Amino acid sequence: MIVGALGVILMPNTINSVMSLLLSMLALAGIYVLMGAHVVALFQIIIYIGAVLVLFIYVIMLLNLKGQRLKLPREASTYIISGFSLGLLVVVVWLFWQSLWGTTFTGDAANLKVSATVHQLAVDLFSQHILIFELTSILLLVAAIGAIILSKK
């Protein structure tokens, strides 16, 4: 999975990048199944692989993109800023880790009892979280109209 993710950012050709992303997302769906989140794994395959990646490949074919060399930035300021932000990231992750250490998140993920069944998930989604569900549907409608208008002319 990490190999696939590295392939996304290091492949010079865009279509190879998309194929690496496909590998990474399939591995992620496998991890979801391993964690007992079958609904999420199913949606991962349907939405990401079935819609998003197909859209990427479709746009690449539409624009007839050719491969280009991997150019790395050359300015010194870029590397200084990158090093600083990487250090900040390490500090944030370390603080997060310290605050989580010693909590009771133990046990094998595959052996825990499954808490969120499909039924429970649906009841929760359509009772407590109905507002964000409706807002998401409005957002999807707006995004579809926006995409059509942007690519029309």
Next chain:
Amino acid sequence: MGFYHFLSLGIVLFTIGVVGFVIRNNTMVLLMSVELMLNSVNLIFVAFSRYLYGTEGQIYVLIIMAIAAAEVAVGLAIVISIYRLFGTLDISKIKLLKG
């Protein structure tokens, strides 16, 4: 595989996404790096939902997936119009300001 393995995997994936967003200058690869970051956040959400025995994490993951699909649709429309306007997708060659 325990909780910390999933957390480490999510953090590593997020870092790879950020690095890809910074070092590449192809607009399509930039969008794919954003997808990678969203995927890592989803992984961490599901891991917390698993170990806290709740359903909220998985519900938020479904919402994030819908928003990611909307973002990719709009982003690829912008990519198509950029390609029509400039004839390239290299963001270091796209200049509108005359400076």
